[in-house]
Amino acid sequence: MPYLERVGNVYVLSLGNEGQTDSENRFGHEWLDETHALLDTVEASSGPAALVTTATGKFFSNGLDTDWLFANLDRMHGYLDRVHELLARVLAFPLPTLAAVNGHAFGAGAMLASAHDFRIMRVDRGFWCLPEVHLGMPFTIGMNALVTGRLTNQVALTAMTTGYRYSGPEAFAAGIVDETADAVDLRDSAVTRATALAANRNGSLPVIKRCLHAPTLAALAVPTTPDNLEFAKS
Template sequence: MSTGGAAATDPVLVEEREDHVVLRLNRPEVRNAIDLATVEALHDACGRLEKDPTVAIITGSDGTFAAGADIAQLRDRRREHALAGINSAVFDRIHRLPMPVIALVDGHALGGGAELAYACDFRIGTPSTRIGNPEPGLGILAAAGAAWRLRELVGEPLAKEVLLAGRVLSAEEALAVRLLNQVVPADELEEAGQRLAARITAQAPLAVRLTKSAFHAPRDAHPLIDNVAQAVLFETEDKHERMTAFLERRKEKR
């Protein structure tokens, strides 16, 4: 993947690393509010990650993940915009990326920012992390995944407090219900994301991809999808080499 000559003013900066790609939300002047330009940039990044499957890290800038959708744009949207699923489409695409996606959630992740975090496979926060969906207070609902995805992540009672009563979760509360996988000091956040990315990329890449696909498959697709995925993996050279290395290491320990 290439950054394609991204400018410092682009709404999402794409940073290539050795074993992963960082997508950095880059609208600090509005606390990384998600506008149409951000959505388009995320679609572009997804297209590249679909063609060249790589672990992705999504993070914010200036101590904020994303404070929500851009209210100035949202206020002027009408029925046809809602039916187009502007934010829900890109968040669903992120959720379906071939390789895992890690959200580094520093500061506020509210509204659309929270829904972006929910769409990721892992979420690492800092003590200042705050996650919630205040949409009903603005006369709308959380329609980009939170209305159903949050219940899957934390259970119905707590999801209803967030979605219907405006509860904003602190980092400690989000960690307790495993909405956050980990909480680290802000200056260690990117390092924690890199460590997790390294743990993922140490696994067999195709095994990770197929495991993620099987994990998110509908219940009635199992066990067929598991058996087919395993059949593919059984034929790979990677499987043979890794198992041979395992057996040789075990032999050396005897």
């Protein structure tokens, strides 16, 4: 389960199990519950603060719990709405946010990274990728809005229609991430940058974010139904 640490004015949300590396950090129901609980803790704090989201080992996050999803297709729409809720919460979070992408960020895991204000990605290993086209999985209304709202049109088209795997340097060149760092420096670089932003936590920040991302937030709030999402037929 995710866990929370504090480094000065920076909260560090780790997506995997404490003391364990290489967890895929998929968005299971319990994982979503715990992540929201930890974000509640951060929001309940006062004073200057920022949030860094990261993980350890090979994965940042592989996104949707596809094992559960494909075993429960009759319940998938409600589950996807829960994922949208998390993406929207991070996108409009009332603190400065940074994703320190330590490893693979696939599907909804890549979208979670992109929902942060800023992104730093490991330079030497790991990919940012939207593999839905290869899985026969269409993008929901909300996910489509998030990707197209955070990336340029041509980068979004390439990522969404080809499933291209972007390395750290390629993601930086495409504007998917804001900078890259060596693995040993990634977390410290993110914390340093977040520390410099912590004083921007004030009453105006959430208003600015909600206005800035209004179309995406509205799309993420659209309930997922069989009418607006159907998996491709083989």
